[in-house]
Amino acid sequence: MCLAVPVKIVSIDGDAAETEIAGVRRRVSIAFTPEAKVGDYVLLHTGYAISVIDEAEAEETLKLLEEIASLNEVH
Amino acid sequence: MKFIDEYQDNKLARGLAYKIAKRSTTTIRLMEFCGGHTHAILRYGIRQLVPKTVEMRSGPGCPVCVTATADLDKAIALAHLPDVIITTFGDMIRVPGSYSSLQQAKAEGADVRIVYSTIDAVEIARANPRKSVIFIGIGFETTAPTIAASILKAQQDKIENFYVLSLNKLTPPVMKVLLDSGEIKLDGIVCPGHVSVIIGSHPYEFIPRDYRVACVISGFEPLDILLCIDKLVEQIEKGEPKVEIAYPRVVRPEGNIKAWQLTENVFEIGEANWRGIGIVPQSGLKVRGKYEQFDADKAFSVSPKPPREPKGCRCGDVIRGAAMPLECKLFRKVCTPESPVGPCMVSSEGACAAYYQYGPPENLQDF
């Protein structure tokens, strides 16, 4: 129910955006994320973008994960 | 897929699990509030990856599961009214009510349609002006804004045959009820990631402050969940419970202010009836008076027979984290996804369904 997936915005037309993920296109509402721009990834929940994905934060989390894993090589 | 695959790396998962095992000295119990987390934890074998000192319990975070039988009976009764089209999210239609289900009502001739989005429900109303189209509004804070938006859309486009049966529920108030009851002792909560996208991290602040229970907001990929567990273990080992965001790529401390303002414009906070928990004050959303023409509770009156719970089903206990699905005598023997006895086996987010689907019996024996 609270399922949400990242999709990429390919074009914007007012409150609606055309999005793409793994070759699947879908028209979604960006009424809750007016700051979303073409090229952004947004989190899609039941037809609505509910958050713009912060790529810098995503990178930061990955770096943190890699650090933790490398410090803890299982021998 | 971007923002998914990177968070599923097996080697990193093992490294993280190793770190958690090294860090964890005392036995603790965590609750994953959200059914989406339960599903991922079972699917990726996270229960087996984390050390034995970390016990995981599922919580009430499955909107279909927590819908009270009485509310479900009301939805089924509405479906039987003449010239009504019921629109609802997929899982809801198979949940057994006291005497029937929406699926059975459909088989008996009622017009019940599954929609992917509230946008679709409004379009069905637009296309069927002679019918009354009722959307069964279930969901937590994640979904509430989309239901609010459907009412605003219907108003804006002057669609006068669209109604919402608002069964929306709020997360922090029910967490408080679980903590107050003391039925199970918790050390930490894996907080729901997509609810938090909307409400942010502040509404959980009372939990570490008043109950000294750790709170970390988590994403839904396996590495997200392991990172969350690592942070929870760290907080608990240090004795410094607080609210942390381990899903910062989409969750901001303030949440999605625009979505929540819109929700508060359409709904006011009121009580809600939760399966297995009962009436919880301040835990539901009611359509505000200014939008009452869209409120199915105001527009229609049905009087279903008194509700009765499925015999032997322990869904209520499972929802509160007080029982594991395997403790239910009907699990797998009588109750299966093909012929579910309770909602926790129907919904893809239900704990019983997750244990049925991913829990090989040998791994589940010690539960």
Ligand code: SF4
């Ligand atoms: S296994 Fe079936 S009957 Fe038992 S608690 Fe779960 S849903 Fe209810």
